[in-house]
Amino acid sequence: MEVKARAPGKIILAGEHAVVHGSTAVAAAIDLYTYVTLRLPLQSAENNDKLTLHLKDIGLEFSWSLARIKEAISYESRNLCRSTPASCSEETLKSIAILVEEQNIPEAKIWLSSGVSTFLWLYTSIIGFNPATVIITSELPYGSGLGSSAAFSVALTAALLTSSNPNKTRGDGWSSLDETNLELLNKWAFEGEKIIHGKPSGIDNTVSAYGNMIKFCSGEITRLQSNMPLRMLITNTRVGRNTKALVTGVSERAARHPNAMSSVFNAVDSISKELAAIIQSKDTISFTEKEESIKELMEMNQGLLQSMGVSHNSIETVIQTTTKHKLASKLTGAGGGGCVLTLLPTGTVADKVVEELKSSGFQCFTASIGGNGAQICV
Numbered sequence: 204m205e206v207k208a209r210a211p212g213k214i215i216l217a218g219e220h221a222v223v224h225g226s227t228a229v230a231a232a233i234d235l236y237t238y239v240t241l242r243l244p245l246q247s248a249e250n251n252d253k254l255t256l257h258l259k260d261i262g263l264e265f266s267w268s269l270a271r272i273k274e275a276i277s278y279e280s281r282n283l284c285r286s287t288p289a290s291c292s293e294e295t296l297k298s299i300a301i302l303v304e305e306q307n308i309p310e311a312k313i314w315l316s317s318g319v320s321t322f323l324w325l326y327t328s329i330i331g332f333n334p335a336t337v338i339i340t341s342e343l344p345y346g347s348g349l350g351s352s353a354a355f356s357v358a359l360t361a362a363l364l365t366s367s368n369p370n371k372t373r374g375d376g377w378s379s380l381d382e383t384n385l386e387l388l389n390k391w392a393f394e395g396e397k398i399i400h401g402k403p404s405g406i407d408n409t410v411s412a413y414g415n416m417i418k419f420c421s422g423e424i425t426r427l428q429s430n431m432p433l434r435m436l437i438t439n440t441r442v443g444r445n446t447k448a449l450v451t452g453v454s455e456r457a458a459r460h461p462n463a464m465s466s467v468f469n470a471v472d473s474i475s476k477e478l479a480a481i482i483q484s485k486d487t488i489s490f491t492e493k494e495e496s497i498k499e500l501m502e503m504n505q506g507l508l509q510s511m512g513v514s515h516n517s518i519e520t521v522i523q524t525t526t527k528h529k530l531a532s533k534l535t536g537a538g539g540g541g542c543v544l545t546l547l548p549t550g551t552v553a554d555k556v557v558e559e560l561k562s563s564g565f566q567c568f569t570a571s572i573g574g575n576g577a578q579i580c581v
């Protein structure tokens with residue numbers, strides 16, 4: 204049997220980091236996907252005693268005998284149930300880390316370790332000790348703020364849940380999941396994201412699972428109906444960084460300066476709420492006025508992200524360049540490098556700014572905002 208699933212990356216329009224501390228944030232799915240193909244062999248087939256993970260575009264393949272997995276992880280102590288998502292305990296995570304180490308991931312790609320651990324946790328929790336080959340490809344840049352970690356967890360979980368659900372429907376092409384399955388998918392994906400992010404807010408997996416545009420606060424999801432066109436230029440600084448480390452850094456700063464940081468988080472909360480209201484507003488005020496407000500909110504949000512300590516020289520360079528062209532920008536995702544968003548108000552011709560950004564070594568692209576969430580193809 205073969206199941207395919209895909210899940211999108213995202214941009215955070217306002218509220219990253221503060222959302223981890225209970226503030227509101229606004230995020231939208233983008234049309235760049237991570238794809239998962241899950242092949243379950245017939246019982247009589249060769250290779251039916253192995254679990255293989257093929258990261259196709261990275262050119263790496265990992266394989267474990269099921270006997271080795273069973274030996275390393277004591278599942279007897281766990282009440283495995285695909286319908287009740289559970290967190291990976293410290294002890295199990297250590298056992299999984301040993302299985303990952305045994306694969307000798309090349310030093311230059313060691314950042315994949317947390318993704319491979321997430322794979323082993325989600326696979327064994329949902330499917331158990333059954334053989335399979337899982338092939339993964341992604342259109343998203345890794346570790347750049349566009350939510351590759353969440354897209355990976357969501358797409359993988361969608362494939363795993365679909366293959367283990369006998370009631371799945373068969374149809375042509377990509378189809379979305381129903382509400383009940385989406386909720387379950389989102390909960391499992393959150394557990395996967397925890398292994399990669401440490402302390403995720405849940406916004407990335409939620410927008411990847413549900414798609415569209417959402418307002419998110421402490422797990423509460425509001426789906427937003429945008430009443431205005433929104434065009435964003437995405438600039439990848441190509442400076443690598445790690446979300447877990449950046450999130451930890453902000454928490455440490457918050458522990459050192461609780462009052463000051465709480466004011467910062469409150470300000471971000473107001474910015475996100477105002478942004479969501481503008482996007483949804485059916486008021487007759489012109490798009491130009493709305494875009495002016497969004498521009499200012501993005502500038503304020505960036506200032507606050509800087510005060511959280513998550514900006515970077517490369518991000519500042521992008522901002523200075525776009526400011527010269529009278530455009531507003533903010534980092535998106537965890538910062539520390541990664542991607543920057545620049546609002547392109549109606550009628551903006553971005554050729555010149557893009558040329559200048561590219562000449563500084565950055566990568567620029569636009570993506571369609573607010574599209575599909577997780578989808579499956581059986």
Ligand SMILES: Nc1ncnc2c1ncn2[C@@H]1O[C@H](COP(=O)(O)OP(=O)(O)O)[C@@H](O)[C@H]1O
Nearest residue numbers: 314315318345346347348349350351352355446
């Ligand atoms: N296709 C993938 N295969 C394996 N691991 C992945 C994949 N996509 C993402 N990851 C994991 O997610 C990590 C990047 O996540 P993160 O630092 O949160 O940045 P972002 O989510 O913005 O891309 C990678 O280091 C890797 O562990």
Ligand SMILES: C[C@@](O)(CCOP(=O)(O)O)CC(=O)O
Nearest residue numbers: 219220348350403404536537
């Ligand atoms: C910084 C944060 O708000 C978003 C991180 O996004 P990304 O992994 O950088 O794409 C963390 C979170 O919400 O879990």
Ligand SMILES: [Mg+2]
Nearest residue numbers: 350352353446
């Ligand atoms: Mg991430």
